[in-house]
Amino acid sequence: MTTNDESQSILLAGASGVLGRHITHALTEAGHKVTGLGRGAENGLRADLLDRDALLRAVDGHHFDTVIHAATALRKPPMRDRDMYATDALRAQGTAHLVEAARATGTRRFVVESMAFGYGYGDHGDRPLTEDDPFGPPGSTPRLERHLAAMRTKERLAFEAQALEGVALRFGLFYGPGGTDALLPLLRRRQLPVPSDRGRVLPWVELTDAARAVVAAVERGRPGQAYNIADLTPMGFRTHIEAVARAFGLPKPMTVPLWLMKPMSYAHTMMSSRLRLSCAKAERELGWRPLHASSGEGLAAMRSAGHR
Template structure:
């Protein structure tokens, strides 16, 4: 397949580009600047110079081109903002960016679309021992800073599923290029002393493998939980700097909601059953 990949140079995008290329697919990497275009070439992809947030520029860039599929892996998560607002860059990428990429998919003649969602869309709250499946309500808000993230996740899912695409609800990422990267520099990620809440996780290499599986075998109009079988607290992750919870909440209220207030478990059985994927980590 020929695939337009938005987010090819991100934490998931890099291993995903390599996997797609090694599987014989041709990757067209959406690139905003020369630096990302150069990285895309090094990964074996062909750059397409455009910004997903610039609708007209994106449609001009793909005019006259064709592709079989579009994958949306765009986020803006390099550094957590102290307070999330409705114009949060990642939320806008999930709302407006998704709409623009769906238009691009139509112009390309692509009949497959896969979008990045997150397991946290089940709601930022203490869900106790309940294990969520794809049949449970998604997008439930609890009146806290996480609601802005939920809004973006619901938007990208609703748009893509209505168009017959696939939504992947990834666990919290760890591995190269993430906040929890054993090979990173000297600044570990702050986590609450005592470990914080339990959440589903997924290594970026496993997330990339699941994305290829969803592209090739996912059923249109379906969402899949992409998680490891074992859940873990924040304090169990590599490169964690343990700080008192009240300091974390004061520094970045959203991280307080995420790491202190949220306990969430989810099953990846559907993805393992239908996609033929299973986590290696």
């Protein structure tokens, strides 16, 4: 195990995003100094990851101990495959540019946000997948290959970057403060129809738990390693949405046939998948366990903290 919990100077790409805000808080609480990188004025360094020259100009003269890539182009849950294309570009070209920037700033550690669907979309059965299972298999369709190629490339660039200690965190689906809030008005107006799960489950992780995993990766992650990060209770998409409705006293979502979701191609693919993760490696090597063992627990904590 590599342990470095001394105060670090950290560059966080995606600091203004939902996950990024949680990561910033968790790192700051752990005693690290965080500089945000992104296009918005709220960032300490302003640059677009897809603009290599502008990015290198932005970091010129700076030094960081660790660079974290948590940038996404998503502002709401992706419904169609095209909703993922800008994020796909950030995962591929954006990572290549950020690796260059990390080298230019004398960075030692490079941590990337990855995700469970990198193991492939579809039915993986009931066996929890471990980090030894193939990651980034060929997509079954051109549109899915586009997403998987981007996830595959992001991890490969992190692990193969010369003079950088690459670490990847393969997250389940996010929920929690700043993430779940957008669903509440839709449920209130009964505008969020979802199909039955029919035995399908997905991994989930509460956002503050995810941020704690990033801190653990910065301080204790082994170079060249990936870690699955999810709670202890995989559940189907509908079951999760019903838990949201129950936690906030809102009407249950309407039930629709799965085929009716086909026009929303990415959501249909996601809701059709069955995927479980084993997080034993993260517990063993990072010392990370979720504080919220299930969506029900995490949503109850969110409600008690005053979210409506």
